[in-house]
Amino acid sequence: MRKELLEQLRGGLVVSCQAFDYEPFYGAEMMAKMAVSAKLGGAAAIRASWPENIRAIKKEVDLPIFGINKIMPEVYDKFRDVIITPTLTSARAVAEAGADIVAVDCTLRQGRTPEMIQALLQEYKAELDVLIMAEISTAEEGRIAAAGGADILSTTIAGYTPYSRQLDEPDYRLIEELAETTTLPINAEGRFHRPEQVVQAFKTGAWTVTVGSAITRPHCITQEFIRAIHQFKNQEKTGK
Numbered sequence: 001m002r003k004e005l006l007e008q009l010r011g012g013l014v015v016s017c018q019a020f021d022y023e024p025f026y027g028a029e030m031m032a033k034m035a036v037s038a039k040l041g042g043a044a045a046i047r048a049s050w051p052e053n054i055r056a057i058k059k060e061v062d063l064p065i066f067g068i069n070k071i072m073p074e075v076y077d078k079f080r081d082v083i084i085t086p087t088l089t090s091a092r093a094v095a096e097a098g099a100d101i102v103a104v105d106c107t108l109r110q111g112r113t114p115e116m117i118q119a120l121l122q123e124y125k126a127e128l129d130v131l132i133m134a135e136i137s138t139a140e141e142g143r144i145a146a147a148g149g150a151d152i153l154s155t156t157i158a159g160y161t162p163y164s165r166q167l168d169e170p171d172y173r174l175i176e177e178l179a180e181t182t183t184l185p186i187n188a189e190g191r192f193h194r195p196e197q198v199v200q201a202f203k204t205g206a207w208t209v210t211v212g213s214a215i216t217r218p219h220c221i222t223q224e225f226i227r228a229i230h231q232f233k234n235q236e237k238t239g240k
């Protein structure tokens with residue numbers, strides 16, 4: 001069953017449908033509509049955060065769901081804080097809501113040691129009847145998570161820890177490094193803005209590619225166009 005699910009996902013596009021409460025598309029109904037659009041476009045699976053959104057999506061869309069449960073601190077620092085499904089309780093809530101795969105932050109931040117990460121993975125695997133995807137930022141974290149029993153590795157957090165490569169584009173090198181050191185399926189995620197980048201990730205060894213903001217966050221898509229216009233105007237001004 002789990003093997004079948006992984007085979008079904010191979011080569012597929014996962015569309016991340018997420019919005020925080022300060023974004024215009026926040027809310028379960030909106031997320032379900034995003035997921036329906038993703039399915040219409042041919043997505044293989046949906047990534048979603050929080051039990052209420054997963055439940056709403058499941059009512060409308062019969063695709064596998066990568067579930068996360070973001071637990072937000074009062075003031076969020078994206079380089080410091082571990083927010084993606086950090087506790088068994090948070091993981092159980094998304095598994096019970098219907099997630100087929102539960103993704104969990106496996107970075108070595110906030111004093112977390114390799115042993116702590118592996119114990120966390122073991123606990124999730126023993127308690128939950130779902131696949132567990134380890135979200136990492138470096139090859140070393142990938143190795144630790146693989147040895148800890150993760151079913152899938154994901155590059156989600158590359159560029160969002162102080163010690164990982166800071167790039168404007170996807171971290172293809174990390175996909176390569178993971179493909180060299182493990183036989184686990186690799187989900188490539190983070191900063192995919194164009195279709196050809198997704199193709200590049202598959203060429204590099206990805207099993208699935210997840211795209212979020214470039215599909216489901218219209219204000220981010222608008223920003224991309226504005227950035228290009230600004231660049232053009234600056235070039236005109238400077239004559240370069």
Ligand SMILES: CC(=O)N[C@H](C=O)[C@@H](O)[C@H](O)[C@H](O)COP(=O)(O)O
Nearest residue numbers: 016156157160190191192211212213
């Ligand atoms: C680092 C982190 O917390 N990433 C989050 C994880 O769920 C989301 O904010 C991203 O949108 C998602 O990973 C998809 O990536 P992108 O939006 O770049 O296509």
